[in-house]
Amino acid sequence: MNMSHTERLILSNQYEILAKLNPEQAAQYQRASTIIEKGYCLQILALEKDFGHLDLATCQEVLDTLELHHALAISWGNLDPANQGEIAASRLRFNGYSRSQEAALADYVCFLLEVDKRFPELDCPCDELSSDIAMREKYQRMLALWRQCPRQYKLSIQEIRNILAA
Incomplete structure (x- = not known):
């Protein structure tokens, strides 16, 4: 983090x-103040990690994942009762991201x-949204x-099955 003297003072x-x-939390804030004031580069880098950063593509991916789950719910709701019975509604539920491995994604959600x-x-x-395992690759x-489905909000039972099994 490159900051001018004025920015560091502020x-x-x-x-x-x-x-x-x-x-x-005074001790924690005093420590951070000293690090910034004195310009301790190694510790400034550690402080910078607390700010986090998700790039545009990652934000869009998370939005698309939530949209996908919305589309699954709509599509399942439009199925006839016989087809609905083939897939439990609980399987369509968004499980979130792993708090231990994907904290930034979970925070964004x-x-x-x-x-x-x-x-x-x-x-x-x-x-309640925290998966026990990393979910990003599964969601991808x-x-x-x-994205390959021609009608993303009117999925067939087979398309729903394929997406859930991905």
Whole structure:
């Protein structure tokens, strides 16, 4: 992180203010203030990790994954009852991303659901959205199949099966 002296002073002062506003985390904020003020490059890099960064393509991928699950639910709802019985509704549920391995993606999903209020039909409280295993590769395979479908919101039972099995 390259910052001018002015930027470092401003950020250091902000950490000082946070220390006063949050006495229970004052030591952590004081440490960060000292690191920024003194310009300790190694520790600044560690602080920078806390800011996170998701590029445009990754954000779009997460949005597409949520859209895919929305399309699966709509398509399943449009099936006749006999076909609906072949796939449990619970299999269509969005499981989220692994908090231990895909935290940035999980945080973005929570932002989209709770802050932006997107995809309310998914009905997934953020605190319940955490897969035990990494899901990104699975979702990428599902997206690849979904994108090949000519009617993405009117999927057949076979298309739904193929996407879920990806």
